[in-house]
Amino acid sequence: MPKPQYSQKFRDSWLQDPDLKEWLQAVESTTGQVAKCKFCGTILRSHYGDLKTHALSKKHQQNRKVITKQPKLTFKKESTDNKKKDEARVALFTAMHTSIRTVDHLGEVINHSHEKEINKMQMHRTKCTVNKMFESKNTDHTLLCGELTNLIDTLVTKVTLPTHKIDIFTQNIRDYLDQRCYLGFRFEKHIQEMKEKGFPREEEEVLRNRCIQFIVCLIDEIKNRLPENITLMKQISRISVEKALHHNKENLVDIMARFVTSTELIAKIDDQWQQIHLLRWNETKDTKNFWSEVLKFKDAQGVARFQELATFAITLLVLPHSNADVERLFSSMNIIKNKQRNRMKITLLKSILKIRCGMQLMGKCCNNYEIPLNLIKQIGTKESYQSDKDNSKAENESADSSEDDLLM
Structure with a gap:
């Protein structure tokens, strides 16, 4: 059987050859890249000797003289x-x-x-x-309830007796008012200056009582503007990353009773809830990122140990809150x-x-x-x-x- 003949392939180095680079170009064909003369428009065999011979041919020299004398038309590419x-x-x-x-x-x-x-x-x-693009906003829902009630708690402690812990949703704040409460440095200082100038004690009590009643009315107006599901929002705040990783934390059974019907699933989620703080987690600053990490977590055997708990927590986070x-x-x-x-x-x-x-x-x-x-x-x-x-x-x-x- 005869030995197959070697077939020369086009070389890119030929394009840099001083005798060839002026007119040689590579074009694609069914057999790969082949040589072509820009001046003559002919396809040449990919042999260095044939290319040198073509460069010295009479036809090529005539075409070269004609083409090189033609003025070049430069087109500036538009930058779009x-x-x-x-x-x-x-x-x-x-x-x-x-x-x-x-x-x-x-x-x-x-x-x-x-x-x-x-x-x-x-x-x-x-x-x-x-x-057309984009969608809506981000917020940590577990911190929302605290932000809503923080102002009320601040106002309540200002006008009530310090020995009582008041729940404004179940108790009447007017039954626990402190008529001699401290209303702030500037108020007390101004009252003291007025008393030194002869301000009557009866007038002071009237003024102080009006300030207290104003704060009570402010608390009522803020309470009326709180959402009706404020109790549920307080419960949902338990799944915040701070509380979830705390050793002494409340269970989620009362929340799960609202959303989960299977007792087996409730028991499984509760077990995972009691174990979640035993592992070291990276995303501990944002609640959403934390539960996303928990959902993706797998142990050495490739088992998602907290999949049910993370799914339940994420379900609570996507509830409409405002x-x-x-x-x-x-x-x-x-x-x-x-x-x-x-x-x-x-x-x-x-x-x-x-x-x-x-x-x-x-x-x-x-x-x-x-x-x-x-x-x-x-x-x-x-x-x-x-x-x-x-x-x-x-x-x-x-x-x-x-x-x-x-x-x-």
Whole structure:
């Protein structure tokens, strides 16, 4: 059987050869890279000797003289990335500050003012509609109850007898008032100065009593504004990372009775609850991160020892605890879509609200947010301007006329 003949392959080093680099280029073929002459347009065999021979051929020399004498046309590649970044940033500014109509003229004003310094910006209200992103806020729910009741406890201890521990939800605070309570340094100092000037004792008692009654009314008003499920919120605070890792901690049986029906699962969660503080954990500053770590934890045998407990704790954390975010969202919506902008499309309204909520989530605004590269690449493409399929045909047809009537 004859020995297979060696086939020479194209070498990249040939492209740097002084006699070849002017006209040689590598092109792809079915057999791999092959040599091609830029001047003659012919495919050559990948042999160094053949390439040198071709360079000395009469046809190649004639083509070389013709081509090298032709003036080169230089084309400056347009840098679109910076222009797209500018367009995206202006769109973000428009969405954050709801200056919808002004954006139609803003891009043209910038182009007229900086015709030579920057690329022509293409900016109209459509770009501001297609930027959809982001979601809502973070908070440690287990600390929320303490923040809600801390002010009340401070006020209660100021006007009640120190020998009594008052529960404002079950007891009447007026039955435990201290008429000679200490109302603060500035108040007591001012009263003392007034007494030195002849302020009557009866008037002092009236003034002091009015201050106490004001604090009592303040406590009642704060209590009326607390959520109805304040007792449940106090119980949920037991799963905070500080209390969970404490050796002497309350059990979760009364909380589990509200959410878990299986006695076997309750017993399993209770056992894991009593063991959770025996291990060393890394995420001990944030409750959500702590339970996320617990959920992912596995022992040496690959068993998730605390899976049921972590799942139950995370279930409690995702319970709705406040309507503040909803009220804040409605306030933003009323600012964006008001009587003057009543014909604004729902698509535009949703986009602006998503952008604003996302910026609040990240703690950023239009002046310090870094535009994602994939979003910049989509600007000016068909994908970025594609209409939402859920929009009705009538809404799409009236889009331009509706938004032209916006008064900013």
